[in-house]
Amino acid sequence: MDPVAAKYIGAGIACIGMGGAGVGVGTIFGHYLAAALRNPSAAQGQFGNLIFGFAVTEALGIFSLLIALLLLFAL
């Protein structure tokens, strides 16, 4: 296979990992919203935890994006 073509295919495959991060971030915000509607008074106190969970989950998607960017532009 042409190495350049393999590089682009690899970058595309690496981006699939971001789908998992999308599912995770959606789960976090969805559950936060569901819980906040059940008990709105406690929602504000959990905002920091929400952002922390979001950041940790998003990091994994960002890693796969990074691999894709490295394949496209750096290697």
Added chain:
Amino acid sequence: MDPIHQFQIKNLLTFGHIGGHEIAFTNSALFMLIALAVIAALTIGATASRALVPGRMQSVAEMSYEFVADTLRSTAGSEGMKFFPLVFSLFMFILAVNVIGIIPYTFTVTSHIIITVSLALLVFLTVIVYGFYKHGLHFFKLFVPSGIPIYILPLVTFIEVLSFLSRPVSHSVRLFANMLAGHITLKVFGGFVVMLGGLGFLGSLGAILPLGMTVALTALELLVAFLQAYVFAILTCIYLNDAIHPGH
């Protein structure tokens, strides 16, 4: 039309060479100085009058102080307040740099990984140095959670050490990749506008769609710029909390 072109570092003033490396004042340094000037104008200039009933700018300065102080106090406790200058500087610097970067024709300093790695390593080394200074060898308790059955403890400790060591990587790459990806997306949609605009009258009509998308994405980028500064600050607080209270 190259979407990566916007991240190019240009030399504005070249001072000379040290060991084959060029020492120059770049556009990155210029925008860091602009961010510094904005922060100084907000925190020193706006609060210079020390009004009891704050004006508009003084309110912004006081609110940003309270915001960071509340975040730090709720995650790292009142002991963590000795790190307030560090966290506040990091938050304000990243926020100013990110927001300035959204303005067209400016340069986003945080879209270069060397900047974010430097900031993340500063936090990481602060945690290690302060943890050992405050707790000595008890700092290693951070890696050994209590209440874990003895037969899976080695595995858990291994995972804890690994996650501790990957912190500077994820801490820096998150900010860098968010800024990079957002600005590339903006430029790609901007490129669509130009491409469609070159196709004559019908193309110009079609170019309205990506133009609207660019405006919406800019609004999203403003949210991301604030959110990433906040995420960087809150993760700094959480990591500092580990240094202050290493036992789980």
